[in-house]
Amino acid sequence: EAGVTQFPSHSVIEKGQTVTLRCDPISGHDNLYWYRRVMGKEIKFLLHFVKESKQDESGMPNNRFLAERTGGTYSTLKVQPAELEDSGVYFCASTRAGVLNEQFFGPGTRLTVL
Amino acid sequence: LAKTTQPISMDSYEGQEVNITCSHNNIATNDYITWYQQFPSQGPRFIIQGYKTKVTNEVASLFIPADRKSSTLSLPRVSLSDTAVYYCLVGDVGATNKLIFGTGTLLAVQP
Numbered sequence: 002e003a004g005v006t007q008f009p010s011h012s013v014i015e016k017g018q019t020v021t022l023r024c025d026p027i028s029g030h031d032n033l034y035w036y037r038r039v040m041g042k043e044i045k046f047l048l049h050f051v052k053e054s055k056q057d058e059s060g061m062p063n064n065r066f067l068a069e070r071t072g073g074t075y076s077t078l079k080v081q082p083a084e085l086e087d088s089g090v091y092f093c094a095s096t097r098a099g100v101l102n103e104q105f106f107g108p109g110t111r112l113t114v115l
Numbered sequence: 116l117a118k119t120t121q122p123i124s125m126d127s128y129e130g131q132e133v134n135i136t137c138s139h140n141n142i143a144t145n146d147y148i149t150w151y152q153q154f155p156s157q158g159p160r161f162i163i164q165g166y167k168t169k170v171t172n173e174v175a176s177l178f179i180p181a182d183r184k185s186s187t188l189s190l191p192r193v194s195l196s197d198t199a200v201y202y203c204l205v206g207d208v209g210a211t212n213k214l215i216f217g218t219g220t221l222l223a224v225q226p
Binding site: 005032034036043044045046049057060094096103105106107108109 | 158212
């Protein structure tokens with residue numbers, strides 16, 4: 002089966018601009034997660050979707066970040082306006098319903114804000 | 116969520132068995148222990164998960180003592196391609212299944 006895909010693989014933008022990251026989970030996976038690693042820090046949870054509903058968004062850093070998953074398929078994560086501290090690698094992961102902790106990660110999107 | 120402690124880095128040679136130990140003194144009754152592997156420029160990849168005693172799959176073994184305050188990931192006969200960061204995660208697999216990553220252990224396998 003195809004794995005989790007993310008687009009773009011890299012994005013370089015200027016402070017104040019908007020960027021939208023996309024994640025396509027494995028087909029049939031109801032659970033979709035966003036994580037990110039900023040420079041020198043650990044990978045941090047951002048939020049969790051179950052189908053199209055936000056189950057847990059406790060990790061979202063602030064209201065400049067907006068995640069959507071219309072129709073319960075792919076998800077987008079928009080950063081508007083981007084700040085320097087948003088630079089890092091954004092990972093998406095998905096799991097089937099009821100699977101314990103075995104999350105399938107995408108390759109990540111490396112975001113650089115100048 | 117239980118905090119985990121693992122070595123920052125380890126070195127090994129090809130063909131050796133590598134054991135990476137993780138401490139999780141505050142593990143709760145409902146917590147599972149999960150290990151992930153991450154190669155450069157890739158997302159983490161699930162390796163193995165357990166609750167108690169021993170779990171083995173085609174990639175690794177996971178040893179968990181009776182008190183569950185630590186766990187050991189065992190990689191048999193490592194190769195150069197096993198060079199990666201290994202994360203030990205502990206958590207309740209409740210509603211969100213969100214993963215809490217620590218700093219991980221960078222395993223460097225040399226020829």
